[in-house]
Structures are given as C-alpha cells and as structure tokens.
Amino acid sequence: MRPGRSFFALWFLLLAGFVLLSGFAAAYDRFPADLWLAHRLQDIDAVAFVRALDWAEDLADTPWIAIVWAGGIAALAVTARRWEALLLLAAVFARLLNSAAKELVDRPRPSDDLVAVGDRPASPAFPSGHADAAFVLYGLLFYFITLFVPQRGLRLLGQAACLWVILFTGMERVHVGAHWPSDVIGGYYLGGLVVAAVIAAHRLLAARRQGE
Template sequence: MQTPPVDSPPRPPQPRTALHVTWVLTLCSALLLVLVAAEWRPLIGLDEDVSSTTHRWAVDEPGITHAMRILTDWVWDTWTMRLLCAVAVVWLWWRKGDRWTAVWLAAACVLGSLLQQGLKAAVGRARPVWPDPVDSAHYAAFPSGHSMTAAFVCGLLLWLLHHYGATRGPRRTALAAALVSVAGVGVTRVWLGVHWTTDVVGGWLLGALVVSLAVLAHRRLRPRPAGTLDPGGGADTSRSPGARESR
C-alpha cells in the first residue's frame, strides 16, 4: 500500500537571496539619491511634467482632492503607521511573549524614521510650489516620509505574519491592504502637489531597504536555543555546553 505524500513545509528564503535583494535595493536607492541631489535634468524634467499634470487634475477635481487629503492625513498618515507598529510591539511583548522581536520591531521603525529625517536634511530638496496650492507640507521633499513610513511599516508587519505562520487567507488580505496603502499614499502625495514623483519612489525604495536590513538583522542576531537550525540550514551548536571544549 502506497503511503500518500506529505506536503513539506515551505522552505524559508535563502540568506544569499535576502542579501542579494538588500544589495539591489541599496544600489537603486543610492543611484536615485545621487541623481536627485545632483538635480539631473532629465529626471527633474520628468518630475515637473508629472507634477504639472497631476496638479491641474487636482485643481479641476476638488471632490477627489478632498478625498485624497482625508486619506493622506488620517488613513495613511505617518502617525497612523507608527501606531500600527506600536500595536504590533505591544502584541509581541504581552501576547506572544517574544520580547526580543518586539524590541527589534520598535528599533527598526525608529531607525527607519531617523534615516528618513536624516536624508531629508542632507538632500534638502525643495517641494513643488504652486500659485494655487491644494495642500501644504513642511520640511524637505526627498524622500517622501509618508511613502517611506508606509513601505517599511507594512513590509515589517507582513514579514511578521509570515514569521508566525499565519494562514494563507489572512496573509493575502494583509498583502492586498499593504499594497493598496503603500501605492495609495504615494499617489496622494503627488496628486496633492506636496511631493515630486521621485520623492515617492525614493521613499518606497528606502522603505523596502529598511525592511530587508531589519529581516537580515533578525535572522542573524536573534538568540537561538541550542540545537536549532541557523539561517544557513545547519545546527547552531554555539550555545551548547560542550561547544567550546569540542573546538
């Protein structure tokens, strides 16, 4: 009698793949940062063309513009995203008892926000200026704080769902919500005339980079019980009592 096949659990992403993704995101983010800081004319011209078109639409469609302001100020605001992160930290600390991951998540969100503010100050890019603005914003333009915060908060929360073995249904729902949120907040910032398109793209790239670096840090730095598998697939014996004597 033939034994029915048993589905094996999905294999985690290989560390080298994660490292390659991190390098690609780093290079893309750095390239865009350099082009924006150098005010590369083809890129600046593209930004101006897109912003002029979307601003004209925003002025001509006040109803849509009002909806965009509600979404960007309340639904996808940076503080709304940080509140989601704080709720996840509390859940990890008290409900899951995973205090190391709770601290890791809080640190990743704080460091992501600091990186965003530091780059804004370093690049010092001016925001679009209009004779008939439909909204206003402060501080420098690059990268978009709304886009970057949404990208790394949603990315980290999606990774946590995968890490804790959430079923396919909740994961798909969360992924759809994350994609709508990250893409949607970028659209609102350009539509309202407070960011250039490359500010938004830069925010997405840098947010994804924060997620990638944070996941690598979690895999490499989190303490593991003796005898568990390390990220490379081998047994971690570094904490076993006889590890030092056997060397």
C-alpha cells in the same frame, strides 16, 4: 545562493539605487517624467479615489501610524514573538535616516506654478517621509503577517491592506502637490533598505534559534 547572501545582495542593490537616485535628486529639482506623472495623477478627482488616498495617508501619519506601530509591537509581544517585536520597535529609529537624507539632498518641494499644491511642509522634499514610513511599517507588517497568520483569508486581507497603505500613501503625496513622484520612489527605496535589513536580521535570529 544562500538566503543570507541573497538578502545581503538585495540590500546593497537597494543602497546603490538610493545613492544614485539621491545624487540626481540633489542635482535636479525634478526628473523628466515627474511633472507629467504629477499632472496625470492630479487629474484624477473621483471622490472614492481621493478618499482612499486620504485614508491611506492618515495611516502613514501621526497619530495613526504610532497607534498601528504600537499595536503591531504589542500583538507580536503577547504572542511570544518578542524578538520580532523588538525588531519592529528598532525600525522606528529608521525615521532618523529620512531626516538626515532630506538635509543632505535638500531638494525643494514642488512649486504651485507647476502643480496644484494643497500641502507644502517646510522640510526638504527628497525622500518622502510618508512614503518611507509607510514602506517600513506596513512592509514589515506584511512580512510578519505572511509568517504568522495561518488563516488564508485573514492573511490575504492583511497583506492587501498593507499594500494599499504603501501604494496609496505615495500617490497621495503627489496628488496634493507635496512631492514629486521621484521623491516618493526615494522614500520607498529608503524604506526598502530598512525592511531588507530587518528581514535579514530576523532570518538570522530564526536560524540561530533553530540551531540551539
């Protein structure tokens, strides 16, 4: 299978998964395993773990996510990766998709009679905006780090940091009672759609530049 076709297939697979998950989220306030998983995660109160959750969530929230996003765009631009910088900038508009999905699904937040609620935003729960934003930004940074950072140690450090922010941001949103685990999975799915589309566009541009 050609690379373009494989990414095309991946994108539609993610889209089908997100549509299916959204349908169930609209029909059910929570999924069967959500409550059990939320309780297990909230039972973990080790100081180091909670701090790691908080730091990751900070990097997926304003103002830090805006700073990291701007820094990533600037780093790509000054190293003559202007097309990559434009693609990273374009991904900012993916935030509109999250807001639209929230309004369409209109799933309520976890209630404090089921889990400990430390953060309860006014917007609907599905899909998680923090998980979506973390997956888009740090997923794309992971991709560009893999391509453009030649030093192995620095590359691995950057990749590990991106994965930490993505995974721990999702767990933090469940840990504070702002989301069910299925809300976080929905955010990852939506973020994955954006990341796959940007990677496909980048590979297409790279192939065209090589053919010129």
